Structures are given as C-alpha cells and as structure tokens.
C-alpha cells in the first residue's frame with residue numbers, strides 16, 4: 001500500500017522540538033536528497049506541536065527524544081488525528097527510538113515506570129529494560145524478495161520493546177541489543193516502520209531509505225551511487241565486527 | 247590597581263587539622279611526582295594524573311584544598327573554559343599579586359583536575375574554577391563558593407543526553423542544601439533548564455545573554471508543558487516558571503547592568519557567544535567586589551583560552567583553532583570560520599560523544615561554495631553529511647596529513663579549523679600550543 005504521487009513527494013518531519021534531539025532529522029534530509037538526486041520533485045514539511053499535521057504526506061518521520069516529550073507528542077498527535085488518517089490512506093511512517101516506542105500500544109516513562117498508552121500504530125509494547133543499550137548496532141534486514149541487507153546504526157535506549165502477534169521484526173541483531181535482546185530489531189507493520197538505531201539510520205543505510213520511499217509513494221526508484229555512503233558503511237560495519245561499539 | 251575587600255562569609259569548612267594536613271601534603275607530593283613522570287613520558291601536562299594520585303591517597307583532599315579560599319565556580323555545557331579565563335583575568339586585574347588567584351586554566355575540570363590546580367598554588371587565596379557539570383554539586387558542598395556561574399545547559403554528547411535533567415536536579419539539591427551559605431549564582435536567563443536549576447539559590451543575578459539556540463529546551467523542566475517562546479523570551483503556560491527579568495543584558499558589544507549603566511565590551515575572543523560569556527564573567531567579577539572597569543580591562547587581555555581561537559603552525563600551514571563540542575557550539579563556531587578552505591575534525595571518543603548523529607543537526611549547508619577538508623577518525627561520517635549538504639569536500643582522516651592537503655596549503659592566510667574535543671586537543675599539540 002502507498003499513496004499515489006501527483007505533484008511533489010511530501011515528506012513530513014513531525015515535532016522536531018519534541019522528538020529531534022538525536023540527529024534523526026537527518027532521515028528527512030536523506031530522503032529529500034535521494035529524491036532530488038533522481039530528479040524527483042519533493043517538499044519537506046516541518047510541523048511543530050500546535051500546528052496541524054499535514055494530512056496528505058507520503059512519508060512521515062518521528063525521531064528520538066525524552067520521556068516527557070513522548071507524552072506531549074502522543075497527546076498532540078492524538079488530538080490532531082491526521083497522522084492516523086495519512087497512514088490509513090497508505091502513507092509511510094518511519095519512527096526511530098522514542099518515536100518507535102510511542103507508535104506502540106504502550107510504553108513507560110520516569111523512574112516509577114508510569115505506563116502510557118501509545119498511538120497503537122504498531123503491535124509492540126515497551127517497558128524499561130534492565131540496562132541501557134548504548135553503542136553501535138549491526139543487524140540484518142531480511143527483505144521480502146529473499147535478499148538481505150546489513151543495517152548499521154547507533155542505539156541508545158533504556159526501553160525494551162516486545163513484539164505482539166501482528167508485529168514482524170524488521171531485522172535480526174548481529175551485534176547490539178535491538179528490541180529487547182531477543183535477537184530482533186525494529187518492526188514493520190504495513191507501511192509503518194519502527195526501529196531503534198540513530199546514525200541517522202537512513203543516512204547509513206540507503207537501501208532502507210529507498211524502501212521507506214517506495215512504501216510511501218509506490219514509485220520505482222533507480223539505484224543511486226553515493227560513494228561516500230558505501231565507504232562509511234564499510235568502515236562502520238568493519239568496526240562493529242571488530243568489537244568496537246563506539 | 248584596586249584591591250578587593252575580603253568579604254565576610256557565613257560558613258567555612260573547618261580548617262584541616264595537623265594529621266589531616268600531613269596526609270594532604272603526602273598525597274600532594276605523590277601527585278606531583280606522578281605528574282612529573284607523566285610529563286617526562288610526554289603524556290601531557292600531568293594535571294589529571296596528579297589529581298588522580300592525590301585523591302587516591304587522600305580522598306578528602308579536594309575539600310581541604312578548597313577550604314579557606316574565596317571561590318568562583320564556572321559551569322555549563324559550552325563556554326566554561328573561556329568564561330573561566332575571562333573571570334580569572336577580571337579578578338587578577340584587581341589584586342596586587344596575580345598569583346593570589348589560582349585557576350584550572352587547562353580545562354581539567356573534574357575532581358582531579360581541580361584538586362591538582364589547587365595543590366599547585368596552595369597559597370592563592372582566590373580560586374576561579376572551571377567546573378564540569380557533574381562536579382558542581384560537590385564544589386557547592388565542599389567549597390562553599392562565593393559565586394557560581396551557570397552559562398547554559400544544552401545537550402552535549404548525544405549518548406549521554408538523558409543525564410542532563412538529573413544533573414540540573416543535582417544542582418538544585420546542592421543549592422537548596424547550601425541555603426543561606428550558598429553561592430550567589432550568575433545565571434543565563436535565556437536557558438530554561440539553567441533557570442530551573444538556579445531557582446533555589448539564595449540570590450541569582452540573571453543575565454539576558456540573547457541566546458538564540460533553543461532546540462534543546464522545548465519542555466518545561468518543572469512541569470513538562472511545552473514552553474511558549476516569542477522573539478525575546480520564553481514562558482511556561484503550565485506552571486509559574488518563566489524567563490526572569492534580567493539584571494544584566496547583552497546586546498551586541500554592550501552590556502547593561504541593574505542600575506542602567508552600560509559597558510562596552512572590548513574582547514579579543516570572537517563571536518556573539520563570547521560576548522555573552524563576558525557579560526556573565528563581568529557580573530560574577532562585580533559580585534566578588536571587582537570594579538566594573540577593572541574587570542573589563544582584565545577581560546580585554548584574554549586572547550586564546552586553552553588554545554581556543556589561537557593561530558598555530560601545523561606542518562607548513564597556518565591554522566586558527568576553534569572548538570565545537572555539540573550542535574549549539576557548532577552553530578556559534580561555523581559563522582566564525584571564513585577561510586575559503588575549512589578543516590573540520592571529528593572524533594567519537596567518550597569526550598566527543600560516541601554517537602555522531604549530531605552532525606545532521608548542524609547546518610553545514612552554510613559552507614556551500616567553499617571546500618571542506620574532513621579529518622579525524624570519523625571524517626567519513628562528516629563526508630556523508632557534507633555530500634547531503636551539497637558541500638565540496640575531501641577526506642583525510644589523519645590530522646597531520648590534512649594540513650598537507652593542497653586545499654589547505656594554497657590558502658592565503660590562516661585556514662579556519664573547527665574540531666570536536668579530542669581532535670582539538672591533538673591539534674593544540676600538533677601546533678605546539680600544548
């Protein structure tokens with residue numbers, strides 16, 4: 001499922017002031033550039049709490065943030081409602097870390113593990129884990145066509161996420177913690193993807209970036225050569241394999 | 247030259263007794279020996295190893311070294327080294343013997359760095375201490391500082407961001423506990439987390455620094471509501487936390503004081519950010535009894551605090567060194583880099599932050615049209631960022647080799663260099679500045 005593109009592809013960066021402290025805005029920059037480099041017209045819409053979330057976006061992005069910010073973001077997105085409508089209509093949602101957690105059915109905040117109801121866009125729930133997962137992570141993304149692709153990033157989360165019956169893991173962990181140490185990382189459910197790594201993750205993993213664009217737009221995307229990214233992937237994957245998680 | 251009157255202080259930790267002093271002396275000697283060995287082995291100034299050895303032999307050393315001095319402590323995420331140098335210069339200008347003021351000028355700002363600086367000048371009666379955010383509560387408790395400067399509180403290392411608020415809470419608790427014997431706090435009124443942290447102080451001198459960076463302070467630290475901002479101030483709609491009325495206000499080169507007097511800053515350190523630092527140092531110096539003009543004259547002599555803004559020779563190239571530790575630091579530093587080729591050095595050691603995702607929160611797009619030499623262990627991460635920012639770049643991970651690149655050597659005049667913490671320290675050494 002995706003949304004037909006008539007005119008520019010609309011990328012919507014949601015609530016940076018709440019969920020934007022780990023560089024995840026870079027995911028929007030990367031999607032925009034990968035469209036531009038292919039000559040595909042696009043618009044980047046940046047929406048803050050108090051403003052209406054555009055209902056006609058193709059790809060929506062949520063990033064990492066802190067506990068209190070998660071609560072505010074859930075409240076504002078529920079009150080607004082347009083993110084739900086857009087996903088219903090086939091738009092893609094790509095959510096990282098705290099953004100991933102709020103897409104689930106519930107998550108906890110604070111020292112007393114107060115349980116907060118999530119947006120319910122993913123069948124996952126998050127509770128505080130025994131230790132904070134911090135460091136480089138390497139996973140393998142199993143694609144529907146049977147091929148696989150290594151995902152590299154930097155995870156930094158105290159929450160452990162458990163997948164429900166409707167949630168499929170995005171990737172298998174090779175090095176790092178991922179969802180909760182059970183070997184799974186992230187979730188894809190329909191056009192919604194949640195994942196832990198920063199990096200930003202789409203800058204380090206261009207095939208995942210194109211996957212997100214295809215999910216939201218249905219466009220055919222030609223391969224794109226970006227030598228800087230190939231070299232970065234080679235370095236980061238070699239480093240994490242050599243046991244360096246930073 | 248004006249001399250400061252020694253103020254009457256409500257409380258001092260008791261003078262160390264004879265036995266306790268013996269132990270401190272032994273620990274100090276052992277620390278100095280370790281530092282000398284470290285210098286011989288060319289491992290740096292030895293300040294850190296000296297303090298570590300000392301504190302291991304006498305865990306009470308820091309408290310004893312802080313006792314019986316007038317103390318000013320400077321903390322915050324960005325600008326503490328420069329502000330400490332400015333305040334030190336301001337205070338030194340007001341005393342007969344500059345050695346009467348001790349400071350940790352090299353930026354070693356944790357327990358051991360502070361302890362070794364103090365141990366090296368046991369007779370100095372005034373200490374101006376750059377203080378890591380994590381040590382502020384301890385210094386308040388052990389040292390009873392007269393003045394505490396709180397500059398700003400933005401995210402530093404992304405991988406440690408979740409610690410910020412608990413640090414602010416530790417400051418509140420320490421100020422609360424110090425009560426009426428606590429410091430006068432000089433605090434940045436533009437930073438909500440600083441304001442919240444400073445609130446319990448017995449007295450706060452608020453400085454409107456005109457800060458523009460607000461990407462780290464969306465939510466009220468007290469109640470979690472989304473803060474409301476307009477051009478000039480912030481306010482919480484959910485509780486009583488609001489931007490305090492400023493005692494000092496910085497606008498351009500001018501600083502106004504609570505009585506409406508206006509002073510003109512004449513600084514050798516560049517940028518809007520350093521004018522804000524200087525205003526905080528001025529307010530702190532006056533709170534310590536330094537006349538305004540004396541403080542301004544002192545601050546005007548500061549050129550390159552711990553190598554920042556210094557011009558060095560690296561290989562055959564001339565280089566001006568700027569330090570940027572986090573996105574707000576980069577936002578301040580990038581406009582200061584004006585050479586046609588710019589060298590940017592990135593690392594991800596613990597002191598730099600292990601996660602370099604912050605590169606995507608910096609507007610490198612403003613460098614379009616110029617050439618960047620990307621260097622340091624994480625140069626390739628920067629290269630990817632620059633590719634997406636449309637900025638021409640070459641990659642040379644080796645710092646020394648970066649300065650042999652034709653893009654650098656062909657530049658007329660010094661090339662501007664911006665580095666994260668670890669490569670900055672290495673560049674100081676390469677340039678013979680440390």
Ligand SMILES: [Zn+2]
Pocket residue numbers: 466467468469470471482483484485486487
């Ligand atoms: Zn509030």
